[in-house]
Amino acid sequence: MTLKLENISKIVGAETHIDDVSITLEPGSFNVLLGRTQAGKTTLMRIMAGLEPPTKGHIFVDGTDVTGMAVQKRNVAMVYQQFINYPSMNVYDNIASPLKLQGMAKAEIERRVKSTAELMHIEHLLDRLPQELSGGQQQRTAMARAMVKDCTLLLLDEPLVNLDYKLREELRAEIPNLLAERDTIVVYATTEPMEALLLGGKCAVMHQGCMTQFGPTTQVYHNPACVETGLIFSDPPINLVDAEVRDGNLFLASGHQVALQGHLAGLDRGKHTIGVRANHLSVKNPGSHAIAMQGQVELAEITGSETFVHVHFNDVSWVIQEEGVHNPRLGEAITFYVDPKRLFAFGVNNQLEAAPPVALQNGKAA
């Protein structure tokens, strides 16, 4: 089935939760809904499911208008951030519950529950109650419940947020495989850019109720259509600085000058916003083409394999992502380098004007 949202808006009281969203989801596609908390991801999913009617706009399934159709008739399944299972039923009955309500034959139910449980690696837990399971197992049960019926639309609302790191990694790695070779449209909401990239598929970026961009995930990552998308789809958020083109050169507000070459050649005269991702900044000098910048260390976050150095200069705060453990002193002056070939340029309307070539975006600076 193809799901098409047409000019969907949701207004509650004086607040606009969803602002004129249009999107078409292909059968069998994996779609990531990326946005910060409160961006409207959950509301949009609830509208897709039919749990809430939109204030304006229409929803089409294979060309048929289903706006206002009750959720029970839509054949959707949803997995939530909290682990939602029937507390008094064991895992088997939990997984079987949607099938029982459909009135399926007992033998068929058993076959399906067993195969889904095997797929989710919980076949040995079938007679346990949800509260006797670990968080990961509870969420696997909830996912099995959602996957056991042949739904046409599967909505996953930040399903891994409440799991601890290890379990999250484990389940995230499995999800794309679990859902491959299905006709189901999958929509997966997340706040984490890394999760979106790991899951692949297509990505829709949400900001304050608007959908800022929709396309293949890596393409959106490489070409963020606007500043907001760049900020949302980078972790840490993309570093920004005001800039102006005059006399054939790009002058950054930080006082640096960049020649208009390569992908930047087409920039018009006037004001721009320049963005650079943290992983494209380096404290090592990558060569003579790089611009050297000076700043003061505000904070250093060490994750183990990487260190995030927050620097401050000329009223701008940037983050440098550096491999390995570094321990700069706070307030220390630091020199770091940026390669002009890796700069993003946005116009005064915040729309993307120039993105670095993909080959240069991949890989680390230096």
Added chain:
Amino acid sequence: MNKITNNKAWFLVLPVFLIVAISAIIPLMTVVNYSVQDIFDPQTRFFVGTEWFKQVLEDTRLHDALVRQIIYTGSILAIEIPLGIAIALTLPRKGWGVSACMVLLALPLLIPWNVVGTIWQIFGRADIGLGGYVIRSLGISYNYSQNPMDAWITVVVMDVWHWTSLVVLLCYAGLRSIPDAYYQAAKIDGASNWAVFRFIQLPKMQSVLVIGVLLRFMDSFMIYTEPFVLTGGGPGNSTTFLSQYLTRMAVGQFDLGPAAAFSIIYFLIILLVCWVFYTVVMNAGKREEQ
């Protein structure tokens, strides 16, 4: 690791020890003391062994009071628990209605017990009471001070009016703790309202319901003030429950020995029933888990 021995730590336990001794152990021992002796004055006392206990256990009027007590407690539990759940389910979940309902529900709980008795005593009177008058004018003969059945109904209705709110508030708290996603998930599954109640709301309310049943059991099994004010245990002995019978024995007839023996039995009954109920419910929960 070296353990540090410090005997001063005993002083920290002392306050608790004193409080428990004064509030529970010493009064209880006084009762035990009376239950095995015949005491005339501080100097004159005879040890009688289990005689008072035998006498109490053979007392047929006490048996009647016990049966009445069991029927009374059984009926108010059978009414208040389902009614409390039903009301809790219909209460609003948000908006100004929530606080309005909470205040209205809490009102009966705030009224002193003998005032509740007085309210119903007047309310139910056939001559000047609104309730009694309305029932009479409907053509139903009703007089709680003469007809045992009417007295019973009045006592039960009074307790339902007074205490159902407690069950409602407990259940409502239990219901409020269920995340909205549960209801959505059930809606997506296409579960009926009954299934939502049976498989989501009831299991989530289990622990508060156990507390509700225990509180209402203990409290109603010890009920004294309200029926005392309303009917004085009458007509005849028809609404004389255990507490009233005990008071009559201890204060009215001054049979301190049998009264003490009976107090101990009374206490043990409540303890035993609560323990059995709690164990059974908790084991049932565990069995379900396995």
